[in-house]
Amino acid sequence: MSEHRHGDGPEHDQPHDNHFTDMEARVKALESLLTEKGLIDPAAIDAIVETYETKVGPRNGARVVARAWADASFAEWLRRDATAAIASLGFTGRQGEHMRAVFNTPETHNLVVCTLCSCYPWAVLGLPPVWYKAPPYRSRVVIDPRGVLAEFGLDLPADKKVRVWDSTAELRYLVVPERPDGTEGFSEEALADLVTRDSMIGTGLALSPEAVR
Amino acid sequence: MSACKASSPLLASAGLPRAADGEPVFAEPWQATAFAMTVxxxxxxxFSWETWAEALSAELHKPxxxxxxxxxxxxxxxxxxELLTRLSVASGPELEALTRSWQRAAEATPHGKPIVIENDPLRRG
Structure with missing residues (x-):
């Protein structure tokens, strides 16, 4: 399989030749074969990469959450039919997946995982962080959610319930964190700045207004 | 559980490029390309996303x-x-040969020049 080079390898002493790792060459092979067959074109591939890397990202999700905080009827719609409510803001999933919004309350904290593989609401959160895809997170969140949350620096009160939601290819979850105190009268833009990606996965909370000053 | 020490193994991502919000996204460009081709x-x-999820899950759960x-x-x-082979878009040997061809092309391309498959010496011969 693929060779993973480590830090101080001798490659810096070989300035002249090019080299593809097995994985690089294999992806090149797939790309050239699919291009030749007319199934993909490189420009479209670049455009998709760029979209997920820079344009989509967690800011879409933050806007959904901010709207829900600011607008009770949107929040109600989001609770009832998250797929439609989120689509109304222009964010739709490429895989035709359904969305469900789970709301944090003073009594309950929600946490999202995918134990099957690593389904993730790309349309609202961009590409998943590496830890979300790592087996330790996926296996341990179900067994010991509080322990995992503590590793993220999130210590919840003992009487707060933790609900873990397991994503599937068809259904992805978006956590709506609790609105921070001291944000009365904030615009939706200002509210969105408080919504971190982790708070929408459930491994963090929304920021306090002081934290973003 | 040996990989999970008391510190924050889940957050360890040394040497990875960062997205706008400071989090690692793709470790290497080929990963982004593979992702985008699939999309x-x-x-x-x-193929349906369900079919894809099953194919990926099967790989992820191999020992x-x-x-x-x-x-x-x-x-x-x-x-x-595997999925492209199953859908008869490509055959295993065909992909394997093309992979080796790209590797030879890379080795034969001078540093600083774009790597194109025509640089594979066996292909030209």
Whole structure:
């Protein structure tokens, strides 16, 4: 399989030749074969990469959450039919997946995982962080959610319930964190700045207004 | 659970490029390409997302996976290759030959020049 080079390898002493790792060459092979067959074109591939890397990202999700905080009827719609409510803001999933919004309350904290593989609401959160895809997170969140949350620096009160939601290819979850105190009268833009990606996965909370000053 | 020490193993991601919000996204460009090709093929209706999720899941659950998930996109590429073989878009030997050809082309390309498959000496011969 693929060779993973480590830090101080001798490659810096070989300035002249090019080299593809097995994985690089294999992806090149797939790309050239699919291009030749007319199934993909490189420009479209670049455009998709760029979209997920820079344009989509967690800011879409933050806007959904901010709207829900600011607008009770949107929040109600989001609770009832998250797929439609989120689509109304222009964010739709490429895989035709359904969305469900789970709301944090003073009594309950929600946490999202995918134990099957690593389904993730790309349309609202961009590409998943590496830890979300790592087996330790996926296996341990179900067994010991509080322990995992503590590793993220999130210590919840003992009487707060933790609900873990397991994503599937068809259904992805978006956590709506609790609105921070001291944000009365904030615009939706200002509210969105408080919504971190982790708070929408459930491994963090929304920021306090002081934290973003 | 040896990979999970008391510190924050889940947050360890040394040497990875960062997205706008400071989090690692793709470790290497080929991962982004593999991801995008899959999205594109699905867009074009070559397979359903469910079919893809099953193919990826099968790879991810094979024994011998790395505990830190660093081979996630290796599994992704394996799943895509397997699926394309199953759909008769490509054959295993064909992909294998093309992979080797790209490797020879890379070795034969002077540093600083774009790597094109025509640089493979065996292809030209």
């Amino acid at each position: 594109r093929l699905h867009d074009q209706g070559l 011998g996976r790395k505990a830190d998930g660093s081979d996630y996109y290796d599994c992704w590429v394996a799943a895509l290759s």
